Amino acid sequence: MIRARGLGRRFGAKRVLRDLDLEVPTGGFLLVTGANGSGKSTLLALIAGLLAPTEGEVDVELPRERIGYLAHEPLVYRELTALENLDLYGRLYHVPERRETIGALLERFGLWEARHQRVGSYSRGMQQRLALCRVLLHDPELLLLDEPYSGLDASAQTLVDDVLAESVGTRTLVVASHDPEHVGPLSTQALALA
């Protein structure tokens, strides 16, 4: 499913990743840990195809419509409402029964009441929950989650736990976290970046 050989990435003179080999099988769960600046986010962006490697290669045997990518930013428009943002992504991903799917996700992540509010007025935790809705909207086969618990309160963290638990075995997961206590027991592989 995901194969990297000699993967490396530089930003100017700064080398963030070096000579990384990894293989994540379909249905596998890779937990990526490491301190800030160790290259966790860069690795996820390389797998997502948002960055090109400067050394080596990474292959993902999936078209990009089958990938769900949770970044540090929610990747939604602040001037649009949650509903409008998800509707846009739903159209671009050609989600079947778009409205029902969006409604169910907003309900599940506790954003239904705030669906007509502009995202700019959302708290960090609400934006993270909306980002999770965006990521799950098209039912991806590969989930790339960069610090999924960031900004979430205890109840929302439980929602992420549920998403991860139900995805184990049915989706391939790559989760980057510097706080692995939530996801550690579920993962099948671990990668510690220095």
Add this chain to the structure above:
Amino acid sequence: MTYFADVAALARKDILLELRSRDTLPAMLLFVVSALVVFHFSLPSDASATASTGLLWIALLFTALLGLGRAFSAEREQRVLDGLVLAPCDRSAIWLAKSLGVLAFLGVAEAVALPAYALFFGPVGWELVAAIVLADIGLAAVGTLLAAMAAASRARELLLPLLFLPLVIPVVVGGVGATVVEDPGRYLGFLALYDLIFAILSWASFEYVVAE
């Protein structure tokens, strides 16, 4: 048809964003009218039609530049472009939708600018309107591509005019030419050819601009 549905969804989003934020169109309108007022008072009363037409084109060019500078601001501030690039739609749909948005904003700005021009300088002929319509297509096509390139750069405010102005010199040549000669057909044809070539080039190269 899916391609055009994607373009429609993205263009609708751009119009909605502008209606909500109102941070591009009002600035373009204010700028173009202000520029024409300044030109009106700085140009001698016996100045030729060629001079006033030239100044109109300068005003329109910089109005377009003002709009293009904001074209990808929403995507840049929230890194939303990453989300759009990951979506399975053809990446050129992002360019086409954004170009249509820029074209619409330019059209509104000119709907205000042309009556102001008529008031300050003289009548607006059909050849001027035709030249502006054709020029807008080229400005939006090239400008949107360059705005996307500049948005990825830290020196974006500097980069966009440096790339944009040299590339649109033919638009000014064609636009002014079409409005000062007796037979504007040759210049209008030149503008149409510019639109065709640069729209195809921009459409085909946008993928490489946004894919890092």
